[in-house]
Amino acid sequence: DTEVTQTPKHLVMGMTNKKSLKCEQHMGHRAMYWYKQKAKKPPELMFVYSYEKLSINESVPSRFSPECPNSSLLNLHLHALQPEDSALYLCASSQAFGKNIQYFGAGTRLSVL
Amino acid sequence: GESVGLHLPTLSVQEGDNSIINCAYSNSASDYFIWYKQESGKGPQFIIDIRSNMDKRQGQRVTVLLNKTVKHLSLQIAATQPGDSAVYFCAEKVQGGSEKLVFGKGTKLTVNP
Numbered sequence: 672d673t674e675v676t677q678t679p680k681h682l683v684m685g686m687t688n689k690k691s692l693k694c695e696q697h698m699g700h701r702a703m704y705w706y707k708q709k710a711k712k713p714p715e716l717m718f719v720y721s722y723e724k725l726s727i728n729e730s731v732p733s734r735f736s737p738e739c740p741n742s743s744l745l746n747l748h749l750h751a752l753q754p755e756d757s758a759l760y761l762c763a764s765s766q767a768f769g770k771n772i773q774y775f776g777a778g779t780r781l782s783v784l
Numbered sequence: 785g786e787s788v789g790l791h792l793p794t795l796s797v798q799e800g801d802n803s804i805i806n807c808a809y810s811n812s813a814s815d816y817f818i819w820y821k822q823e824s825g826k827g828p829q830f831i832i833d834i835r836s837n838m839d840k841r842q843g844q845r846v847t848v849l850l851n852k853t854v855k856h857l858s859l860q861i862a863a864t865q866p867g868d869s870a871v872y873f874c875a876e877k878v879q880g881g882s883e884k885l886v887f888g889k890g891t892k893l894t895v896n897p
Contacts (some may be wrong), residue, residue, distance in 0.1 A: 675827075713873055713887035714828065727884060761827050769883035771816055775827035 674698075675776035677762050683782045686752060692779045694745040694762030702726075702768040703745040705737060706761040708778070714761055720745060721768035752783045796894045803864045805891045807857040807874035815879035819848060819859045822890075823870045831859070831872075836879075861893075869895045 675696045684690050694703065702721045706714035719727035720739040728737075734756075736748040745762055759780050763773040797803050809817075815836040820828035834841045834848045834857075841848050847860040857874055871892045875885040 677827075711890075713890055715887075716884050719884065763827075769877070771818065771877065771885075772830055772833060773885060774830065775820075777825075777827045 675762055675764055675774050677760075677776035677779050679779060680777065681780045681782075683784060684749065684752065685784050686754070688752075689748070689750045691749065692747040692760055692762075692781075694747075694764075694776060695743055696764040696774070697743055698764065698774070699742075700764035700766055700774075701742060702765045702770070703739060704763040704765075704773060705745070705747050706763065706775075708759040708761055710758075714775075718747075719768060726768055749781075752781075754783050757781055757783045793889070794892045794894070796896060797864050799864060799866060799895055799897050801864055803859075803861040803868070803893060803895075805859045805861075805872050805874075805893065807859075807888050809855050809857065809874075809876050809888075811876065811878055812852075812855065813878050814876040816877040817848070817850060817857050818875045818877075818885065819846075820873045820875065820887075821868075821870045822873065828873060864893075864895050866895045866897055869893055 678693045704719050705717040707717055708714045716729050717731045718737045723739045734751050738746040759778040761778045762776045765773045818833040819831040821831050822828045832843045832846050832848050834850050845862045849858045871890045873890045874888045877885055
């Protein structure tokens with residue numbers, strides 16, 4: 672089983688809203704990732720958690736706040752987003768950070784109005 | 785970084801033909817490469833990977849070739865099927881770097897029946 676589950680699949684929010692994206696895996700992976708993907712572009716890394724600790728923040732604006740409550744769960748809290756933040760947000764996991772194959776979820780399609 | 789790129793943004797083939805998707809990289813310190821397939825509305829799906837100490841690796845209907853001399857990677861798909869229609873991304877990891885994957889721009893493969 673190489674399943675990474677993301678909820679919700681679609682999300683529409685206003686610029687003053689607060690929302691959260693959720694990601695779950697039960698493969699025993701200890702590294703989890705958030706990527707942002709704009710249309711017709713490759714995924715861009717946002718955050719990496721390794722053993723539930725934030726390892727990489729790719730200079731992401733503070734309106735995006737990641738959280739890793741335990742080794743199976745990864746959240747992305749959203750607040751005061753801008754329309755240009757509209758994108759597909761992908762979660763991935765791997766056995767460990769740098770242990771190479773990352774398995775992706777289907778993503779959350781976010782629209783900011 | 786944008787060291788990973790693709791020669792052709794789109795590729796159209798007939799069903800049953802073999803497909804070759806190319807990828808150029810510029811960082812000679814990259815030690816690991818991976819191909820992903822992304823279908824419309826889905827997250828990237830792992831296809832095949834290869835380490836820099838190898839020149840070729842085969843999977844089911846797919847072969848990855850690595851030419852370190854010219855920093856070139858290719859994905860060959862045998863007997864291409866309509867279900868192979870997707871965007872294909874190569875990604876690299878730099879040895880001794882941040883351990884993150886850097887994705888190329890992607891090639892859209894269309895298989896005509």
